[in-house]
Amino acid sequence: xxxTFQFAEVLKELPYLLGGAVVTLQIAFITFWAGAFIGIxxxxxxxxxxxxxRRIASSYVIIFTxxxxxxxxxxxxxxxxxxxxxxxxxxxxxxxxxLNAGAYLTxxxxxxxxxxxxxxxxxxxxxxxxxxxxxxxxxxxxxxxTIYAPLSNFFVWxxxxxxxxxxxxxxELTGRAINISTxxxxxxxxxxxxxxxxxxxxxxxxxxxALVGRWAFRVKAKVF
Amino acid sequence: MFQRLIDxxxxxxxxxNLVFILEAMGRTLGMTIIGCTVGFTLGLIIAVLxxxxxxxLLPFRAIAIAYVETFRRxxxxxxxxxVLFVIEPLMPGASxxxxxxxxxxxxxxxxxxxxxxxxxxxxxxxxxxxxxxLNFNALQMLVMVILPQSWKVIIPPAAAFIxxxxxDTSLASQLGVIELTFAGKMLVNRGFSPVLGFGAxxxxxxxxxxxxxxxxxxxxKRLASS
Amino acid sequence: xxxxxxxxxxSAYGPNEVLKGVTxxxxxxxxxxxxxxxxxxxxxxLRVLVGLTRPTGGSVFVAGEKIDYGxxxxxxKLRDKMSIVFQQYNLFQNMTVMRNVSIAPIKIKKRxxxxxEKEAAALLEKVGMADKHDAYPEELSGGQQQRVAIARALATxxxxxxxxxxxxxxxxxxxxxxxxxxxxxxxxxxxxxxxxHEMAFVREISxxxxxxxxxxxxxxxxxxxxxxxxxEARTEEFVSKILKH
Numbered sequence: 001x002x003x004t005f006q007f008a009e010v011l012k013e014l015p016y017l018l019g020g021a022v023v024t025l026q027i028a029f030i031t032f033w034a035g036a037f038i039g040i041x042x043x044x045x046x047x048x049x050x051x052x053x054r055r056i057a058s059s060y061v062i063i064f065t066x067x068x069x070x071x072x073x074x075x076x077x078x079x080x081x082x083x084x085x086x087x088x089x090x091x092x093x094x095x096x097x098x099l100n101a102g103a104y105l106t107x108x109x110x111x112x113x114x115x116x117x118x119x120x121x122x123x124x125x126x127x128x129x130x131x132x133x134x135x136x137x138x139x140x141x142x143x144x145x146t147i148y149a150p151l152s153n154f155f156v157w158x159x160x161x162x163x164x165x166x167x168x169x170x171x172e173l174t175g176r177a178i179n180i181s182t183x184x185x186x187x188x189x190x191x192x193x194x195x196x197x198x199x200x201x202x203x204x205x206x207x208x209x210a211l212v213g214r215w216a217f218r219v220k221a222k223v224f
Numbered sequence: 225m226f227q228r229l230i231d232x233x234x235x236x237x238x239x240x241n242l243v244f245i246l247e248a249m250g251r252t253l254g255m256t257i258i259g260c261t262v263g264f265t266l267g268l269i270i271a272v273l274x275x276x277x278x279x280x281l282l283p284f285r286a287i288a289i290a291y292v293e294t295f296r297r298x299x300x301x302x303x304x305x306x307v308l309f310v311i312e313p314l315m316p317g318a319s320x321x322x323x324x325x326x327x328x329x330x331x332x333x334x335x336x337x338x339x340x341x342x343x344x345x346x347x348x349x350x351x352x353x354x355x356x357x358l359n360f361n362a363l364q365m366l367v368m369v370i371l372p373q374s375w376k377v378i379i380p381p382a383a384a385f386i387x388x389x390x391x392d393t394s395l396a397s398q399l400g401v402i403e404l405t406f407a408g409k410m411l412v413n414r415g416f417s418p419v420l421g422f423g424a425x426x427x428x429x430x431x432x433x434x435x436x437x438x439x440x441x442x443x444x445k446r447l448a449s450s
Numbered sequence: 451x452x453x454x455x456x457x458x459x460x461s462a463y464g465p466n467e468v469l470k471g472v473t474x475x476x477x478x479x480x481x482x483x484x485x486x487x488x489x490x491x492x493x494x495x496l497r498v499l500v501g502l503t504r505p506t507g508g509s510v511f512v513a514g515e516k517i518d519y520g521x522x523x524x525x526x527k528l529r530d531k532m533s534i535v536f537q538q539y540n541l542f543q544n545m546t547v548m549r550n551v552s553i554a555p556i557k558i559k560k561r562x563x564x565x566x567e568k569e570a571a572a573l574l575e576k577v578g579m580a581d582k583h584d585a586y587p588e589e590l591s592g593g594q595q596q597r598v599a600i601a602r603a604l605a606t607x608x609x610x611x612x613x614x615x616x617x618x619x620x621x622x623x624x625x626x627x628x629x630x631x632x633x634x635x636x637x638x639x640x641x642x643x644x645x646x647h648e649m650a651f652v653r654e655i656s657x658x659x660x661x662x663x664x665x666x667x668x669x670x671x672x673x674x675x676x677x678x679x680x681x682e683a684r685t686e687e688f689v690s691k692i693l694k695h
C-alpha cells in the first residue's frame with residue numbers, strides 16, 4: 001500500500017481541533033445541566049407524583065431511552081418547521097440532546113431520591129429535626145453520595161454523545177475533524193488523532209470528577 | 225400540521241413502504257445481532273485473557289487492555305469513520321453494511337468484555353478453590369463452575385448495552401447503510417411528513433429496544449431478590 | 451516409611467512468615483489433629499499441603515515422593531491422592547448434590563457416568579444425605595452441605611484427607627452430625643489431617659495431636675500426652691484454657 005502517514009499535516013490543525021473539543025465540552029455541559037433540570041422534575045413526578053404525573057414521566061423516560069437520539073433530533077429538526085418553528089442546527093441539537101439526557105437523568109435522580117432510607121428519616125425526625133433540616137442534613141448528603149458516580153459517568157457519556165452534533169453541521173470536535181479531512185484528505189490520521197483527543201478528554205473528565213468526588217463526598221470512584 | 229398527517233397517513237401505510245421499513249429493520253437487527261455475537265465471543269476471550277496471570281500472554285493482555293480502555297472512550301460516530309477510512313482503501317468492494325457491522329463489533333467487544341469480566345469476577349473465590357483442589361483444569365473451571373454462575377450478573381447489564389448498540393446503529397445511516405434511520409430519511413425525502421416518517425421509525429426502534437429493556441429490568445429485580 | 455512427611459515447611463505472605471519451618475510425619479491411616487490458637491498457621495498448613503498457597507521453603511513427601519508445588523503435573527498427581535474439605539464447604543452452587551459429588555470422577559478421572567453416580571450414591575448414603583440427590587446447595591443447611599462436601603472429597607478415593615475446621619461455620623446443633631460422619635472415616639485406611647477446635651472430638655479420635663503456635667509445631671504426641679501431660683508450657687496453657695469451657 002502506497003500510503004505514507006502524514007500526521008504532521010493534522011497536528012498543524014491541533015489548535016483548531018482543540019477549539020472543537022471546547023465546543024464539545026460546552027455541549028456536554030449545557031445538555032447535562034438542562035437535562036438535570038428536567039430530570040429533577042421527572043424524578044419527583046415518578047416518586048412523589050400522582051398517577052397522571054407518574055405516567056407522563058414514565059412514558060417520557062421509556063420513549064426517550066429506547067429510541068436513538070439521532071432520530072429524535074431529526075424529528076425535531078424536520079418536523080418543527082411544519083409547525084411554524086424554525087430552529088438553527090445548534091439549537092435543534094441542543095434541545096434534542098437535552099430532552100434525551102433528561103430522560104436518563106430522571107432515572108439517575110430517581111434512584112437517588114429513593115435511596116434515602118426511611119429509617120434514617122425517622123431517626124432524624126425523632127431527634128427533633130425540622131423538615132428543612134431533614135432535607136439538608138439527611139436527605140441531600142445521602143442523595144449526593146449515591147448519585148455522584150452515576151452522574152459523573154453520565155457526563156462522560158454525554159461528552160461522547162455530543163459527536164452527534166457534527167451531523168448537523170455543528171463545529172464541535174467531530175465536526176471539525178470532518179472539515180479538516182475533507183480538506184486535506186488525510187482521513188485516517190485526522191480521525192485517529194481526534195479519537196485520541198476524545199480518549200484524553202474522557203480520561204481527564206473522569207479523573208477530575210473522581211477526585212472531586214473523593215474530596216467533596218468521600219465517594220470512591222474507579223477511573224480505570 | 226395535523227391535517228397533513230391525516231391526509232398522508234393512508235398513503236404512508238401502504239404495502240410498499242411497510243416492506244421497505246421491514247427490510248431496513250432487518251439491517252438494523254443484522255448489524256446488532258452480528259455485532260453482539262462477535263462482541264460476546266471476543267469479549268469472553270478478552271475477559272478470560274485479562275483474568276489470567278500467565279507471563280507468556282502478557283503482551284496480548286496489554287493489547288487487550290489498551291483496546292478495551294480506548295474503544296470505550298471514543299464516540300461510535302468516530303469509530304465508524306475510522307473503520308470506513310481504513311477498510312475502503314484495503315478492500316474497495318466492501319459493503320457499507322459490512323463496514324458498519326465491523327464498527328459495531330469493535331464497540332460491542334470493548335463494552336461486553338467489561339461486563340463479562342465483572343461477571344466472572346463475581347464468582348466467589350471459594351468456588352474456584354473447590355474446583356482447583358478437585359483437579360479441574362482452567363477450561364473445565366471456566367465452563368463448569370465460573371460461567372454458569374456468572375450469567376445472572378452478566379445478562380442484565382449486557383441487555384442494557386444491547387439496547388445501546390441498537391440505538392448506535394442509527395448512525396450507520398450517515399454512512400449510507402439503508403437501515404431504519406436512513407429509511408426514515410428516505411421516506412421524508414419522498415415527501416411524507418417528518419412526523420409520520422420519523423415517528424414510524426421511532427416506533428420501530430421502540431419495538432426492538434423496549435422488550436430488551438424490560439427483560440433487563442425484570443432480571444435485575446430477580447437477581448436482587450435472590 | 452511415613453505416608454505423609456512434612457520437612458521444615460515454611461510459607462510467607464509478603465513480609466509475614468505464616469509457617470516457620472513445620473516438620474511433621476504421619477503414617478498411613480493415622481488421624482493427626484492440629485490444634486492451637488487462631489493465627490498459628492494451622493489452616494495455612496493445610497492450604498500449603500494441597501497446593502493452594504505456595505510454600506517458600508522446605509519439602510513435602512507423599513508415600514516417599516517429593517511434591518513439586520511449582521509444577522502443574524506434580525500438583526495434579528498430588529490432588530489425585532489428597533483431598534480437602536473447607537470450612538465454607540465450597541460446594542458448586544450451580545450443581546445438584548449428585549452432580550457435585552460425581553463431577554470430579556466423571557470429568558477429571560474420566561469414569562463412566564453410571565459407575566460414578568452409583569458410587570456417589572453410596573457415599574451420599576454413608577454421610578447420611580441419601581435422600582437429597584437432586585437438591586441444590588442453597589436448599590441445604592450448613593451441616594448438610596458440609597456432609598456433601600465430605601462425600602465429594604471422598605469420591606476421588608484420596609489416600610489423604612485434609613479437614614480444615616469443617617465444623618467451625620456450623621450451628622452448634624449441626625456440629626455433631628458432621629463429627630459423626632468424620633468418625634466413620636477413621637477406620638478406612640485414609641490418612642486424616644484435621645484442624646479443629648472441637649477438643650473432645652480431637653482427643654477421642656486422633657492417633658496423634660500437634661500443637662501449633664506462631665507458625666511452628668511446638669509439640670507433637672499422643673492425645674493422652676498433649677491433653678493430660680504436655681511437655682511444653684504453651685501447650686499446657688492452651689489446653690487448659692480450652693478445656694475449661
